[in-house]
Amino acid sequence: MSKRPQQQTPAHRQPVSGAGMDRVVARQSGWRKYQHGIIVAGVSIIALVWWAGSQSGPALKVNSEHIVISSVTSGIFEDFIPLRGRVTPAKTLYLDAVEGGRVERILVEDGAELTTGDLIVELSNPSLQLNVLGNEARVAEQLNNMRSIELSLEQNRLQHKRNLADIEYQIKMLSRQLEREQKLLANNSVSQSQYDDTRDTLEWYQTRLKLTKESQASDQRMQQSQLTFLRQTSARLEHNLELSRKNLDNMNVRAPVAGTLSGFNVEVGQSIGRGERLGQIDTPNDYKLTAQIDEFYLARVSPGQIARFDRYQLSISKIYPQVQNGQFEVDFSFEHQQPTDIRRGQTIQLRLTLGDESEALLLPNGAFYQDTGGNWVFVVSEDGDKAIKRQVRLGRRNSQFIEVIDGLEAGEKVITSPYTSYLDMQQLSLD
Numbered sequence: 001m002s003k004r005p006q007q008q009t010p011a012h013r014q015p016v017s018g019a020g021m022d023r024v025v026a027r028q029s030g031w032r033k034y035q036h037g038i039i040v041a042g043v044s045i046i047a048l049v050w051w052a053g054s055q056s057g058p059a060l061k062v063n064s065e066h067i068v069i070s071s072v073t074s075g076i077f078e079d080f081i082p083l084r085g086r087v088t089p090a091k092t093l094y095l096d097a098v099e100g101g102r103v104e105r106i107l108v109e110d111g112a113e114l115t116t117g118d119l120i121v122e123l124s125n126p127s128l129q130l131n132v133l134g135n136e137a138r139v140a141e142q143l144n145n146m147r148s149i150e151l152s153l154e155q156n157r158l159q160h161k162r163n164l165a166d167i168e169y170q171i172k173m174l175s176r177q178l179e180r181e182q183k184l185l186a187n188n189s190v191s192q193s194q195y196d197d198t199r200d201t202l203e204w205y206q207t208r209l210k211l212t213k214e215s216q217a218s219d220q221r222m223q224q225s226q227l228t229f230l231r232q233t234s235a236r237l238e239h240n241l242e243l244s245r246k247n248l249d250n251m252n253v254r255a256p257v258a259g260t261l262s263g264f265n266v267e268v269g270q271s272i273g274r275g276e277r278l279g280q281i282d283t284p285n286d287y288k289l290t291a292q293i294d295e296f297y298l299a300r301v302s303p304g305q306i307a308r309f310d311r312y313q314l315s316i317s318k319i320y321p322q323v324q325n326g327q328f329e330v331d332f333s334f335e336h337q338q339p340t341d342i343r344r345g346q347t348i349q350l351r352l353t354l355g356d357e358s359e360a361l362l363l364p365n366g367a368f369y370q371d372t373g374g375n376w377v378f379v380v381s382e383d384g385d386k387a388i389k390r391q392v393r394l395g396r397r398n399s400q401f402i403e404v405i406d407g408l409e410a411g412e413k414v415i416t417s418p419y420t421s422y423l424d425m426q427q428l429s430l431d
Contacts, residue, residue, distance in 0.1 A: 060422050061429045062387075068417035069380055070364040074410045075401075077362060079355035081297060082399045083307070085289030085332060087346040089282035093257055095264075098250040100274040101125035103266055110264040114255040114281060120264075123251040123272060132244045139241040146234045153223045160216040167209045174202040259283050287342060289314060289332040291350060295323045300354050307332055307352040312339060314350070355396065361404035365397055366416030371423060374402070378428055380413040387415055387428040 101123030108120050178198045184190040255261075264279030266272070293301060298321070307314045314332040321328060332350070342348070368377060374394035378387040392407030408414065415428075422428060 060425045064430045067415050069413050070416040072408045072412045073362050075362050077360040077403050080353050080398050083291040083350040085291040085348045085350045087287050087342050088290050090286040090288045091283040093281045095278040097272045097276050103268050103270045112261045115258045118255040120253045132248045135244040139237045146230050171205045292327040295326050307350045309350050362401040363404050365402050367418040368416050371419040378415040389426050
């Protein structure tokens, strides 16, 4: 068998050594070795800072055109509050029906000018009239009984005086007789027994005189005490009778003082209950002002404080501490003279002074105070891009400014419009 010649493997088909693919790699420096880790750490730090900033408090974007920004300034703080006073009569006397009854006649109309004693309305009450007549009869009977007792006591006193006069007369006559018989006894012209009888009779009358005087003194003391009691009782009965007659007279309602009748609205035939109000009488041309003040100022308002309007000066005359709807009422009286052209029900703008003027940092008054109570505000940053919540301490306030005690500096800007929409925010983003 013939042998095949061996085929030669082409040169390009020869196996290639791995040594031909190896290359030298340059050694990296230290910064390039940790570049990736540094970048990751930087990004993490930035994310952490952003997260911490976002956790410092909620923020809200606010349109600058929808808020009011005011500047803190230095100036003179005027401690006053503006008030609106209502003109009311200085003195008012109410007309109440002392006794109830039926309206029989009306003599005046509402708004009439009255003088003291003018008859306003006549009432009738038949049961009261009968009751008064019955009281008069009973009182008159009791008074007659008192007079009878007084007469009896007086007669008893006179009887004692007559008895004393008779006894004294008998003693005087027996003393003379005894003196004569004593002379006659010496001459035996009178018997001893007759003389003894005369003497014993005289002694009996003398003893009776002592007893009668003691009885008279005792009776006089008792009579005096009884007469005093009877006179006091009689005075009370007469007073009760007078009251009964006065109650009957009260059926005619009269003006107790001079003034203007108001609130008078009754009709003929109308039944008026006991104690029911018929109207009131206001003193003419004498007025006071009544104003409502916010309860915030209750502790700072006291009697005697001065208020002014135009050229007139008033002072607080009375404070009503009852708070209703967040306000309390105050009465002002005119100090020297009052205007001649004011009328009841008219309203007047007052300026009530609470304290002296002083130098202070001033923040314009705004609605934010009702939301924060003056404990914190939103302070606008210098670049005007944001407003940050800040704790402050505010003091007195008037209609224009609030006194800044601590937390703000002159020149800083504060949002003074309402905070209702962002009470829970820590900062605001302004655009």
